[in-house]
Amino acid sequence: MNITIWLVLTIILLAVIFIPRVGLIAIYKTYRIAQAREQVEDALKHLLDREQQGRHASPESLGGTLDMPRGNVTRLIEDMETQGLLESRGTNLFLTTEGERWAMHVVRAHRLWERYLTDEARMPLEKVHGEAQRREHSFTDAQLNDLDAALGHPTRDPHGDPIPTREGTLLKAEGMPLTAWQSEGPARIVHLEDEPALAFEQILAAGLRLGQTIRILDRNSQRILLTDGETEYRLAPAVAANVSVAALPESEIAKASAIPLVELQHDQRGEIVILDDAVQGFTRRRFLDLGLTPGTTIYPELQNFFGDPRAYRVRGTLIALRKDQAAQIWVKPI
Amino acid sequence: MEANEILAKAESLRNNLSTGFRDEIVKSLYTEAENIAKRAVKSTSDKKYDFDQKIDRLVTSPYTGLPIMLLLLGLIIWLTVSGANVVSSWIAVVLFGIGDYGRALFNQIGIPWWITGFLWDGVYLGLAWVVSVMLPPMMIFFPAFTFLEDLGYLPRVAFNMDWMFKKTGAHGKQSLTMAMGFGCNAAGVIATRVIDSPRERLIAILTNNFVPCNGRFPTLIMLATVFVAASFPPALTSLIAAATVVGVVLIGVMFTFIASWVLSRTVLKGEASAFTLELPPYRRPNVSRILYTSIIDRTIFVLWRAMQTAAPAGAIIWVLANIPIADSNLARAIADWLNPFGLLLGLDGVIILAYIIAIPANEIVVPTMMMVYMGAGMMINGPTNNTEIFNLLVNGNGWTMLTAVNLMLFALLHNPCATTIMTIYKETKSLKWATLSVVMTLGTAIVVTFLTASIARLLGWV
Numbered sequence: 001m002n003i004t005i006w007l008v009l010t011i012i013l014l015a016v017i018f019i020p021r022v023g024l025i026a027i028y029k030t031y032r033i034a035q036a037r038e039q040v041e042d043a044l045k046h047l048l049d050r051e052q053q054g055r056h057a058s059p060e061s062l063g064g065t066l067d068m069p070r071g072n073v074t075r076l077i078e079d080m081e082t083q084g085l086l087e088s089r090g091t092n093l094f095l096t097t098e099g100e101r102w103a104m105h106v107v108r109a110h111r112l113w114e115r116y117l118t119d120e121a122r123m124p125l126e127k128v129h130g131e132a133q134r135r136e137h138s139f140t141d142a143q144l145n146d147l148d149a150a151l152g153h154p155t156r157d158p159h160g161d162p163i164p165t166r167e168g169t170l171l172k173a174e175g176m177p178l179t180a181w182q183s184e185g186p187a188r189i190v191h192l193e194d195e196p197a198l199a200f201e202q203i204l205a206a207g208l209r210l211g212q213t214i215r216i217l218d219r220n221s222q223r224i225l226l227t228d229g230e231t232e233y234r235l236a237p238a239v240a241a242n243v244s245v246a247a248l249p250e251s252e253i254a255k256a257s258a259i260p261l262v263e264l265q266h267d268q269r270g271e272i273v274i275l276d277d278a279v280q281g282f283t284r285r286r287f288l289d290l291g292l293t294p295g296t297t298i299y300p301e302l303q304n305f306f307g308d309p310r311a312y313r314v315r316g317t318l319i320a321l322r323k324d325q326a327a328q329i330w331v332k333p334i
Numbered sequence: 335m336e337a338n339e340i341l342a343k344a345e346s347l348r349n350n351l352s353t354g355f356r357d358e359i360v361k362s363l364y365t366e367a368e369n370i371a372k373r374a375v376k377s378t379s380d381k382k383y384d385f386d387q388k389i390d391r392l393v394t395s396p397y398t399g400l401p402i403m404l405l406l407l408g409l410i411i412w413l414t415v416s417g418a419n420v421v422s423s424w425i426a427v428v429l430f431g432i433g434d435y436g437r438a439l440f441n442q443i444g445i446p447w448w449i450t451g452f453l454w455d456g457v458y459l460g461l462a463w464v465v466s467v468m469l470p471p472m473m474i475f476f477p478a479f480t481f482l483e484d485l486g487y488l489p490r491v492a493f494n495m496d497w498m499f500k501k502t503g504a505h506g507k508q509s510l511t512m513a514m515g516f517g518c519n520a521a522g523v524i525a526t527r528v529i530d531s532p533r534e535r536l537i538a539i540l541t542n543n544f545v546p547c548n549g550r551f552p553t554l555i556m557l558a559t560v561f562v563a564a565s566f567p568p569a570l571t572s573l574i575a576a577a578t579v580v581g582v583v584l585i586g587v588m589f590t591f592i593a594s595w596v597l598s599r600t601v602l603k604g605e606a607s608a609f610t611l612e613l614p615p616y617r618r619p620n621v622s623r624i625l626y627t628s629i630i631d632r633t634i635f636v637l638w639r640a641m642q643t644a645a646p647a648g649a650i651i652w653v654l655a656n657i658p659i660a661d662s663n664l665a666r667a668i669a670d671w672l673n674p675f676g677l678l679l680g681l682d683g684v685i686i687l688a689y690i691i692a693i694p695a696n697e698i699v700v701p702t703m704m705m706v707y708m709g710a711g712m713m714i715n716g717p718t719n720n721t722e723i724f725n726l727l728v729n730g731n732g733w734t735m736l737t738a739v740n741l742m743l744f745a746l747l748h749n750p751c752a753t754t755i756m757t758i759y760k761e762t763k764s765l766k767w768a769t770l771s772v773v774m775t776l777g778t779a780i781v782v783t784f785l786t787a788s789i790a791r792l793l794g795w796v
Contacts (some may be wrong), residue, residue: 122531153348283608288360304611305396306497311613318613320493
């Protein structure tokens with residue numbers, strides 16, 4: 001009697017541990033595989049990131065990013081080398097073609113998810129990165145293509161970084177060398193060339209950064225004089241050729257002469273200039289559906305007794321918007 | 335061209351599109367529509383919104399807006415409370431009369447007592463109860479609600495209340511779904527479809543049950559009449575009862591806000607997202623449409639669903655009351671077993687039993703309680719006179735003011751009925767949210783009643 005019970009219990013216990021696919025061991029294995037994959041992918045991302053910054057990755061930088069002890073890093077690098085994902089030359093690590101393809105895949109997954117979470121799930125921006133970090137590891141190319149299409153082939157993630165295309169290429173920054181920029185108007189620095197290193201160091205030493213909005217004050221054969229509105233920068237033409245600039249996006253220019261709808265006074269009429277770039281996906285579609293298109297006349301009509309929301313008359317209908325929404329619609333007072 | 339070539343071409347062209355091309359498409363649609371409208375529609379004068387504006391100023395101003403809202407809420411509840419009582423008793427007379435006739439007929443042709451009992455005293459009586467208790471308030475409430483809806487007033491409520499919902503991380507339109515919840519929580523859950531952001535919609539679904547529905551009004555009205563209004567002059571009875579129910583409703587609204595706030599800081603973390611609310615122009619209500627929508631779409635629909643669950647509940651009650659145990663019956667025995675738990679919450683075993691049986695339909699809580707208290711074999715109206723009810727509960731079964739207050743709180747906060755739980759499951763397509771809706775509300779009800787009971791006992795009030 002007792003023995004039978006023990007026998008049955010032992011069999012059940014063994015089954016729970018050893019059964020393929022659903023047993024404890026199988027679950028643990030799946031978990032380990034997923035863990036290993038995440039590690040490899042995070043390492044690939046780090047290498048790609050470094051390459052794009054024009055710096056070299058090293059076992060130290062990798063260990064720092066992954067928060068991993070030295071011995072494990074060495075083992076991880078060896079593993080990845082045998083898989084043909086990276087090469088180490090001296091103290092530097094380089095992605096192979098295969099490694100770069102995979103890294104691009106992960107970056108694409110991450111940025112597409114960020115786009116989805118912001119636009120469709122409408123998650124707050126500060127939570128988006130962490131959530132995308134969790135989701136980026138388990139998707140196939142086909143699934144990503146579907147996500148890409150469903151989102152309408154976005155080109156940039158919510159932070160403004162480009163999303164790799166399905167072929168695994170990053171959109172080329174459509175800039176031109178500063179030396180070729182002829183316009184008087186403002187331009188945005190879209191790329192800093194890191195080769196040759198000497199020129200790159202001079203650019204950084206001058207204090208120029210990626211994404212800065214600048215304007216050319218003066219130029220001659222000796223130097224180009226720039227300003228960002230506060231500081232003046234001086235660059236030799238040979239160095240300036242390594243700085244790529246592009247025209248500001250239309251939305252930036254349009255915003256310059258407009259105010260957010262939320263600041264429109266009660267007896268003031270406004271004409272919608274543009275919807276903020278930060279409004280994408282669902283919310284933007286909703287705004288457009290309601291007729292909040294550029295060129296439309298809009299004016300506040302009804303104030304809630306606590307100040308928020310406010311109702312606006314647009315195209316003959318009355319639409320209530322909260323302050324956060326009204327701050328994303330840019331209008332020109334008329 | 336090959337398909338692949340076309341795709342590749344599309345791919346390359348897409349990269350050259352400006353980012354705002356979708357905006358351009360919508361803009362051109364609107365421009366085109368405006369041109370057509372200009373050609374087709376002749377307007378003699380610029381339409382002004384003076385009249386609408388005046389009403390809007392009135393209903394959204396700080397001094398008149400909130401009072402108007404509360405007055406309308408009170409008025410609808412008072413109409414429902416006072417009107418329903420009268421009609422309820424008429425319907426009850428007719429339906430119970432049919433029941434008596436059917437029972438007599440069955441006895442005459444010699445059908446065994448337990449078949450007669452099961453069918454007429456169980457299933458039929460359950461149905462009759464639900465219809466007579468539920469139909470009249472719905473026939474008053476739904477047309478009144480639809481009237482305000484048709485008028486265009488309800489979106490203004492959402493506009494007025496949005497600041498509070500925003501603070502709790504919810505959507506202003508939740509106030510519309512709550513208003514619908516007065517009629518029926520299942521209908522309220524379905525009404526949350528008007529909220530277009532998933533997080534805020536889930537909050538509205540999970541908290542809708544904190545608004546007492548028509549099915550729970552009878553319990554609240556009975557308690558308000560017997561325990562609160564009884565000490566006032568008879569002329570004021572229905573007013574005081576309505577005021578008490580409004581008070582309970584406001585407690586429910588408070589719990590809605592607390593629950594929304596807690597939800598948006600725990601399982602449904604996040605800030606309130608996109609909020610757009612159309613405030614339609616005021617229209618003269620269309621009477622025939624109001625009647626059609628409120629009677630056919632809402633009343634009959636809800637009543638039919640309630641009847642489907644009331645029939646089996648009636649059967650179960652009859653069975654419990656007719657299985658003899660010692661010198662009592664099974665219902666009494668279970669109630670006695672549940673009694674310690676009930677007392678802990680300031681209630682008693684019979685009330686807990688009534689709520690367990692009433693999971694399918696909350697309307698039968700009061701008749702079930704009366705049945706068990708009186709040791710009867712079927713749901714009966716029991717005493718109709720307020721003094722008699724008071725005697726039965728207080729002198730006969732040891733009720734105190736605490737029991738009455740806690741029963742009101744429990745009726746307000748406890749788990750949704752079976753229909754609502756099913757609706758939540760269908761709307762969210764998730765067992766997890768349906769379960770949470772039950773655990774959250776039942777947990778709140780148990781904790782709150784336990785606290786009030788303990789505090790009242792500690793302070794020596796009872």
